[in-house]
Amino acid sequence: MHEMNANWDDLRLFAAVARGHGLAKASKATGKSAPTLSRRMLDLERATGRELFRRLPKGYELTADGEALFEKVTTLEAGLSTIWNPPARGKRTLVKISAGTWMSKYLCEKMDAIVGSDDSILVRLISAEEVLDISRRQAIIGIRNHRPHQRGLAGRRVGRVRFAFYAINKDVNPWARYTGNTPSAEWLGKHADEREIIEVTHPRNMLDLALAGSARALLPTIVGDRQSGLMRVSETIDELEGDQWLVVHDDDRFSPAIRRTVDRVFDVLRDLHRNHS
């Protein structure tokens, strides 16, 4: 057996067998069964080319070679004792997720899948139409409609987003118009002309108007197609079609807690696109 491939974990188990003077006590200490320990000790004797134990009816007794190895293993065990620190308890990682109105709404529906039983994170969902600065840590995770170009940011493409009008039926003609600074809001401003318009200052009010039968709302198809009580009343708008990205700061990929959260947010978003297209 080549040195590089010998299982170091057999050393840890060896120490437990030596301390317990046999397999029975070591089995309790390590959570491995006695048959497994028996085999692993034979593996270790083969790897070292030495007889480490006398196998007696009442248990295992170290040989001189075994005593020497035990000393070496307890020394390295002590040296390793500082590396197995669990993360500080009660110290949650704040994970700021920024998304627009429609994505925020969806993430709220799926928050159980994002947080679950993970008590090492504290999620703050920042619902805003403007783009927060991830490189300055205004957000940790961003849902974006552009690929990240900024240095130090990493992006994962989630899917494609299209816009269309939605209403309770085709007879509804007025447009609900959001007056903010988004591509879809700008499109509405450019194409409204002399149409009957109802202006709102928050995107969710467009949806309210549509559901009330008062106006058509320009919504992402992944949102409108899932909304009961509404139907699509136009073709999709080519100008507004684009990709959706999950953006993270490179440095934050190193925290297991953040990695897990990123993965779960990504999964949730991918599900949305997968079930839609």
Add this chain to the structure above:
Amino acid sequence: MHEMNANWDDLRLFAAVARGHGLAKASKATGKSAPTLSRRMLDLERATGRELFRRLPKGYELTADGEALFEKVTTLEAGLSTIWNPPARGKRTLVKISAGTWMSKYLCEKMDAIVGSDDSILVRLISAEEVLDISRRQAIIGIRNHRPHQRGLAGRRVGRVRFAFYAINKDVNPWARYTGNTPSAEWLGKHADEREIIEVTHPRNMLDLALAGSARALLPTIVGDRQSGLMRVSETIDELEGDQWLVVHDDDRFSPAIRRTVDRVFDVLRDLHRNHS
């Protein structure tokens, strides 16, 4: 994850990943696949509660925590380098097996199963009726008709041995009598009376006489019943019935080579008894 259960082998793999600056080179060095290494590094990060790597498109880069751990692991790796010595090559263990005539004959038939491809042992089969002193290492393994009582000897019961007369047919009347110092030889001396006797000074000559049709031979049933050309021509002799034991010195149980040989001899003998009874 509790410290006692953390897998030390992850540390060995960690060093390989750190040296190879990623999973691809470490996979070649360790013989583990990249997916496995990826999972094991995540396991280790969980056990330590630290981010050990930056995961980049071109591979893995150690964090400061990772650098610290790498230093510690290479130190312990160096400390362990002397324990993985393979056994000295070309140095065979001499395994002296002592048995009486009939068991020696049988073991010779089964020597392939005992030695096989095991080139770490050299078997010396000592065929003798007298009992060699295992505690003084005249023999390493003994096939005995008594349970070992001597301190430091360990015995494993193989089976039961019975004696009966064998001949080519019931019409053969002379007895072949071995003049040595065994229980069956003594029994023959006590019961021969005025019978026609042919004396021999070696047990195998009794068999020769029987096969030649010149005499009856008192043989263990496990021997006589297997001998083509002979049939049992008497009931078994109660006085001569007894157990057969495999006896080893306790100290010799620690050598893997001897252990293996003991196990194989035991298996071969058990087969004999199992197929017979």
Add this chain to the structure above:
DNA sequence: AGGTTTCATTTCATGCATGAAATGAACGCC
């Protein structure tokens, strides 16, 4: 912009290490 290469991660099938159960051995007690 499209294609190729290299790397890591995910998905899925399966080999093998593991543990439950059975077995064997030794010891102690009645």
Add this chain to the structure above:
DNA sequence: GGCGTTCATTTCATGCATGAAATGAAACCT
């Protein structure tokens, strides 16, 4: 001597860690 206990080892079924294959991402080249 028979029975019970404790321990280790063997046998057999199976859960899970592993690796093959697929997938995704980034970088580089044309």
